[in-house]
Amino acid sequence: MNESKKRPLENENNLGGSIVIFAVLMVVFILGLYLVQFLDFTSVWPMAALILLFALAYFIPMTFLGRSDAGGDHR
Structure with a gap:
């Protein structure tokens, strides 16, 4: 496997998607x-x-x- 194509784990989610998921889960928390x-x-x-x-x-x-984390994806 080519090591130069592996991205670090902390860069897998973009900011927009993280903000949307945070907002949805905050609504779930407040509703709870x-x-x-x-x-x-x-x-x-x-x-x-x-x-x-x-x-x-x-x-x-x-x-x-x-x-x-199964297999050799992140190892």
Whole structure:
């Protein structure tokens, strides 16, 4: 493999994409904080929404920002 074509890991995402993902995840975080005030033992929907937001906050960065360390890609 040609070593001159390998880019450092910190240069894989452009600034625009990082700003968009940050804004989306900040909205998810603020919505989660808002939903916490509705938690009680009588309704399951606020907790279900919080679990869904957690899944989004976990899988959005893993899908769009994640890189595989398997194989010889970055070694």
